[in-house]
Amino acid sequence: MALPKTVINENSPAFIWDEALISRYDLSGPRYTSYPTAVEFHGNFWASDMEAAAVRSRASGGPVSLYTHLPFCAHLCYYCACNKVITKKRDKALPYVQRLLKEAAMQAALFGAERPVRQLHWGGGTPTFLPRDVMRELMAGYGEIFNLQTDDDRDYSVEIDPREVDQDTLATLWELGFNRISLGVQDVNLQVQKAVNRVQPREMTEAVLNEARRLGFRSINLDLIYGLPHQTPESFAETLEAVIEMSPDRLSVFSYAHLPERFYPQTRIKDDTLPTPRQKLTILHNTINRLLDAGYEYIGMDHFAKPDDSLAVAQREGRLHRNFQGYTTHADCDLVSLGVSAIGQTNDAYFQNNHDLPAWEAAIDAGELAVIRGVELTDDDRLRRWVIGQLICQFRLDREQFQGMWQQDFDRYFADELARLHHMADDGLIRDDGRVLQVQPSGRLLIRAICQMFDVYRKEGASQRFSRII
Template identity: 50%
Template structure:
């Protein structure tokens, strides 16, 4: 990857993160629910990927942009787990639930808000309703708040089948931690990492955020020193987007201490160089991984894919999401659950799916989905692949887009390639950081009224 200051300044744009295409703002609250469910029930033999949204958090992080409920009433977990069990039962009746569940992910909120008993009950519901893969190849992961877990809970999660964890680390500097209202010491994280390794967890991810109050190049470098000492298998380095009018808790951040845009860019540049020099490989967007990690191997083999959780080694799965705000995706048919807990509870208790909105992809969406997701995960696109899969002539179908790609080609962010009779485009090392700008050329739903995040 090549860092080019002039190019980054020129492409100072905002755009979607493309965890799906079309992206969530296209989902329609007035969708015909019968048509949506009928489409979701179309026969499929794809393996299943399950996502559970646990919305509760015991403490509020001021930078948060997630759908969460801040409460210290831990018993709320009991009721919620039963609702998830009922939702699983409803959903499992709508499809062939003998298909293997190869991927499972708990996100939030704070999934570890739930106690060990809650997790036992949740997994009992899972086994009652689905066929969980148990041959060691499964990818069962959970997001962990280091303040909300102990050795017993982690051991229980491992015994239930969890083999990957993702820790919300953000920054180790106590001053930064106090300003974002998330204080967790290096020693706490270190003990958790050691414990996870002793228990045989296969992959540990750290989430880091740059752009928070009091961060600087020298300060964040110290955090990276600590991170490298703990040697996580994967690192996600997210750009903090300050949108206090959209996310009220962000108003509590000391705005005057947010690093200016120039310092943020300098932190990102230093971090990328530091991680690459430390032996990590750039996977794509905000993600880095060790050379021996499954993500890196999948990238090298051209088998990397993208979904709502970021990059994944699992392709062609039908994604079922449970809990408030969860987004399901069955072959381009998207369904998002209600965001508000009481409304979700009422629907599920009445034996109905808690549908907030949805989207049924048309043929054009499916073609563009494959173009954008292939570019994002492989940094190149074979026209033949799209032509064979979708029975189109690429240069004719995308003649307008290829014309709009010309300035990007002129800036040497993308090049045409032709090898062994296959034609296509390849994202250059100069273009990798700006991959979202390349994808945006092929996005038919881009809407200037939507407040997207900065591409860098």
């Protein structure tokens, strides 16, 4: 059924920093790019299960989002926890792309090639590792297989490493239909850059951003990371000023999770060079304050956007959505994902390709789907996913809207969760007037902890399988 838009109170402060609350609730928890989260995916989900989910998706006839994982990187960034292949051999790109197109044909036959591709994203790895002729071959192939859109409402985005951009790269991407980019920056401080093996002068980043603007790219995003070696509140404040001067439309400010026991490249980062937990909190606090002062809106967790950016507009109108690429305005798109380790999504299932590149290649060469794990969603999963999505995207949950969506009484269905939420209400993280559950300014930074209250898989509380909330 059609539901009324949920409008955020624009007069409320974006957030309140309360150190006592942060100390109490800063445990570990999911980032909720999916629900159930990826730790619930299991190996008893087979390619046949994914095929059945895709066929059910096709029956809906709605638009789709197309994600492509391009794993190659010419350089190793020591902080990185992504699934990647470090190589200088650009000739690896074409065979990988040819296999992507074989996989695309298989999935299009299942999902429905006629469905409009409203959102498209190249992630990695380093997508701009691909030579320009290989980029063209990939998009031309997609154009033959899928119903790619050309209108202004499309979101076709690509992750950019400014070190992997030459004078024709952005023009090529624009020609291929991309209209949004995200630039990896992390920090402009040279000492920090050397410590993480990512030397990238500010002038390089600024030149790419300015050229992107000249060509017409919109909603340009910059990624920053706090908690890297040699960062201090003072040094990161200088980085932030440089970034504000560049004036990106969006900013993602991620917390670095130092887990060298899980991610081998991080063993090259010395523990004694990292900022202390207290310094990290100071960096985050200062960063949020400065970005708000600079006119950015706090979208949630680690994302900021200018007031006229589509993310900020969507949040004010109650139609912001979250998926594996983060916050998005396209809530109605099932996710067709291609490439090694890529995760796809339908209304009632998640499924992931093999992480191992040779194994993924072997499956595609054999004409088989490379899915090795996933999960089918129960009705309860889907309902809780909607609730968590409302909280993490809109910072509020309307009982009447819930009733209209799920034909369930909210208070009866979540009696246990509401009882456990009392202490959060007492602490001022949320306010419940009996009609709307509203996240308060002091709760916005701790939204992951609030969402966990509705996560049936996390009822035991914090888990070391996830990063800390702050």
